[in-house]
Amino acid sequence: MATKLLIDAIRDTLFEEMRGDDRIIVLGEDVGKRGGVFRVTAGLIDEFGEERVIDTPLAESSIVGVAIGAALHGLLPVAEIQFFDFIHPAMDQIMNEAAKIRYRSGGDFDCPIVIRTPYGGGVHGALYHSQSLESAFTREPGLKVVAPVNPADAAGLLRSAIHDPDPVLFLEHKKAYRLIRDEVPENGHTVPIGKAKVVKEGSDVTIISYGMMLYESLAAANALEEKDGSSVEVIDLRTLRPLDKETILASVAKTGKVLIVHEANKVGGVGAEVAALIAEEAFPYLDGPIMRVAGPEVPAMPFSPPLEQAYLPNAEKIGAALEQLAAF
Amino acid sequence: MATKLLIDAIRDTLFEEMRGDDRIIVLGEDVGKRGGVFRVTAGLIDEFGEERVIDTPLAESSIVGVAIGAALHGLLPVAEIQFFDFIHPAMDQIMNEAAKIRYRSGGDFDCPIVIRTPYGGGVHGALYHSQSLESAFTREPGLKVVAPVNPADAAGLLRSAIHDPDPVLFLEHKKAYRLIRDEVPENGHTVPIGKAKVVKEGSDVTIISYGMMLYESLAAANALEEKDGSSVEVIDLRTLRPLDKETILASVAKTGKVLIVHEANKVGGVGAEVAALIAEEAFPYLDGPIMRVAGPEVPAMPFSPPLEQAYLPNAEKIGAALEQLAAF
Amino acid sequence: MKQFDSGGVGIETRATAPKGLTESDLVRMYEYMVLARSLDERMWLLNRAGQAPFVISCQGHEAAQVGAAFSLQPEKDVLVPYYRDLGMVLYFGLTPRELMLSLLARKGDPTSAGRQMPGHYGSRKHNVITGSSPVATQVLHATGIALAAKYRREDTVAWTCVGEGGTSQGDFHEALNFASIHRLPVVFFVENNGYAISVPQRKQMAIENVADRAAGYGMPGVTVDGGDPVAVYTVAREAVDRARAGGGPTLIEAKVQRLTAHSSDDDDRTYRDPEELKAERAQDPIVRFRAALMEQGVLTEAQDADIRARIKAQIDDATEFAEQAPYPDPAELMLHVYGS
Amino acid sequence: MKQFDSGGVGIETRATAPKGLTESDLVRMYEYMVLARSLDERMWLLNRAGQAPFVISCQGHEAAQVGAAFSLQPEKDVLVPYYRDLGMVLYFGLTPRELMLSLLARKGDPTSAGRQMPGHYGSRKHNVITGSSPVATQVLHATGIALAAKYRREDTVAWTCVGEGGTSQGDFHEALNFASIHRLPVVFFVENNGYAISVPQRKQMAIENVADRAAGYGMPGVTVDGGDPVAVYTVAREAVDRARAGGGPTLIEAKVQRLTAHSSDDDDRTYRDPEELKAERAQDPIVRFRAALMEQGVLTEAQDADIRARIKAQIDDATEFAEQAPYPDPAELMLHVYGS
């Protein structure tokens, strides 16, 4: 098995899938010769040409709207939104169109598009190149939302997403692109949408996370285990909608204590739904409050290094919460 | 004190405030001669003229974007989005602009706009005239979101919203417009943003709700009390961001049992954050799971009467949940 | 040719067959126009009788719609309509029965399974794309469909309709821009009735003809009398032929009248001068076309009576059929959220 | 007048003073251009030295920006800029010290308190409106400001800038449409450098001049050589005068060059032909204007040396000042979310 960076796992999967299925096209700002501002699509235009790798005008609603149309006429478009922060102009096309096409037509039409976009911070991206907006999308029935951070998961989930009959929002943590490296199976492996992964087993407390915070969570878990021998289970949600209830509830039933960690703002974040789900369906197992460590209630992550650092959750803050939880 | 319909309370407040402060303008689709499709702004154009009551082109991003500009230049714009369902094209202006102007300028600029919009269903509005999207907004620091359903609250909160220094999303349940009638104090009374209201005191279980579901909740509460003497407390959130933690937690501390009710989809709804808040901060008081009765996981409310009915939570479904909760 | 008198303004309605149309096509055009109008009128009756909670009308737009539809080939072209396009979707094959099921939100409604308001057409079988309520989103879908058709080397033209109000939306701008860059086989058809609900055109734009926007995208723009189906057919046919030949998109604006309130939920007396409405009614496209056809000897009174009788029977049948259809089962609520 | 030779195409750069400009104004224009350029170059140096994580440039746009700025009255007009508008915001009063604080994200950065990337200008004191990163949102704000100014019977003009890439956004369309309907005192200034990051104009639009879109909104549209500050001033002044006189909005397109990569995060070698860049560099607006001023005898070598020395000192001072400024306190993170 080859070892790959997250970004290469995504790019390679695009190459492989586009070779195998000429219904797949890629469209977005700068996805052509520039290969995307992060170079995720680098080289695609050389192999597949301008008809399949389309540099669009600077207009997100058209990127998604055109992708929807192309999907309605038999293609499998993979649209790129250059930064998650810039997805708002496409909201109507995503929420009122893509997500509702199957339902509103009684199943007569479908909308198999993928919307890829880099999210998250810690890279001096400031207020408008760092946002984590996933909960703005996970509330929408009809959409699927995935946020793999491990290269193998990213490859497997991207493959699933491209061939999924529904619109899938595919979130790529931009800080992870060239930081996270891992083994990626060959031969078109897929990871099912809707399945979380227990990345570390444990019995005393469960951390539920995704994205770059997964690594901070693991660091905090390991630190606590070393410190006092506690056994911490860590779950990578991977798919944010639909949530993998089974894996979540099984872990809570085992540990009785839950800490949810994400980089997005706390109020109304994905963690709110995870907490609510547990509070509703696993209450008898709970031995303590359901805690959340998440971004603070400010509009987004500032540019200045000390402010950016102050925004970001980290292993230390997670560790403090774990100790608080342990005290229950 | 006069008794008024919700719609009249809102309209009268607009008249009163516009008379008192000529910085206030109203803009939106059909707000002029038509007086809005629900007639909330009826008559304003006759008294205040075309300069203060502006029929805009059919373009929501411009309605909000122009309102922001006008606010940046000293006005107090009250924008109307004709249906909540049609707010998506304005998402970027609301989320990336209005909500972030103060923060991104370090407090140098502010954005005192109000965005009024009718939401909710039960009026044969189908998928695109019934939506309850509040949780798409309550996740955004920098925004305030209110959803009064009682006429006095609506008048008082609208007055607060207009004079609030921040952008306020003001949600009006369209089914309540001509259904809910109550006493409204005169003389410019205000209701503070951020304060919930205990509409019915009780000691055994707390229902937290807002909008039309408040009335279904009250009906269910009364039915249960009559049936078995349980004492049900009912809270109207009124403001959805910022949540009134104090009132919520105090009630949970008293009853130990919580049922959250809203018309919006359950997953990722406002109820998720309320539940998460309670599970995090009031865990020691909980005597049972935090339950939610909310809209099902379908993209929106269908048109056909039996489907619309099947979508909507009601006193019966709430009652069933109350009994389940009582069993803990 | 006949000079049609509409209160001083001389408007011409042609009844001679241009390229690709026979005289019997003209009669078929007329039939579709009458069918659309009559079905629409029946829907209002059902609404006023409390049986249909919502109606949105094609009345006044029929000539534009049917004239345009005749330029298309429903078996291979794709229609991306808006809510007034009853005349177009009938031509594409949606039947009165199907449309009545939709109006009454009954089980088997093929447009939305009873989920959407009437007027939200859609049928894969008939190459009519599902639409939503937010205006102008569909113009981007048509653009994407045309992109796919071009990529797949198909001979397909995508045709999309939108009101002049919808052209104020950003999506309209983005769609025209995208389509023109890629010279896509798509036609943008603006049915300009001068109102967006209550907002008159002068409050929607500072220009007289929406078609004047075409130049800003580098595509041809045409304004046509939407009360004359043959005139509309002629410009539509030219645009469709150009699109099919790889010549790229066209913006067509048909000036039409809205002969009803915006919808059954609207009351236009607050904002529309009765005199103005009277003048608009005097230009009723069906009256105009009927007169022109008779003048030309293409249609006789007897034929017309026959057509109307046939249509009435068809609509009676459709109404009865839909009234007897059951509502969807409440359990259907949860179907078709996801495909896997 | 001087004929400037840029590889075959004769481009004129005027150095004679038109309406409202004296010869000393021309020299001031030149100074602002050199100040903008020099400050920008220093920012790149700091970036390459690892001290500034991000720079986005005005290089190649200076003549357009400064020419335009001179048509405005910073004490009463309102500037709604975009990220390349260093030349404009300097004219409106933001100082090199302030801009260096912003570049280095230090405490006291008046544009965003260290919260935004550099290039996100804003200062209430200087009538420069706070901006975000999503392109083209600001054109609607300028429209709203103009609406308020008109309503308040002020003599204010709102001036907003956007790249040609930003004109593809729906917001651009909606803003021009709204402004024209209400004949608002706003000028839309498109700095067309032919690229949106890597996307060349031909993939952005099927037209040659963005200004051709103006007609579709019923407003005047002008394309001007953005390498000639006096030419830009002349059309800008006309537009500003018209706006002030109640004549409504204007769309001005200045053809400019982007002499750098899109930003310090970009590498344009993957998508830009070095020959093309060389040709663009040959049209450097500062070189052009300097030559024209000298030709006309408005500027001497000695004066130029003097100007450059003064500017260098100013920039040295600003750099040192900002480098010595502290970072914001982490506790500032939570400030200014709400005003009450």
Ligand SMILES: Cc1ncc(C[n+]2csc(CCOP(=O)(O)OP(=O)(O)O)c2C)c(N)n1
């Ligand atoms: C995005 C959006 N905003 C508002 C509405 C409400 N609405 C429905 S139709 C309409 C007017 C449309 O006018 P026009 O496009 O001219 O079409 P017409 O009805 O005149 O044929 C409005 C404002 C909507 N459907 N979508």
Ligand SMILES: Cc1ncc(C[n+]2csc(CCOP(=O)(O)OP(=O)(O)O)c2C)c(N)n1
């Ligand atoms: C809504 C949005 N989408 C994408 C981006 C990323 N982006 C930043 S600048 C830019 C290109 C802008 O091109 P143009 O408007 O021509 O201005 P220029 O940089 O050439 O001056 C892009 C795509 C953005 N800032 N906002």
Ligand SMILES: [Mg+2]
């Ligand atoms: Mg109209």
Ligand SMILES: [Mg+2]
């Ligand atoms: Mg550019």
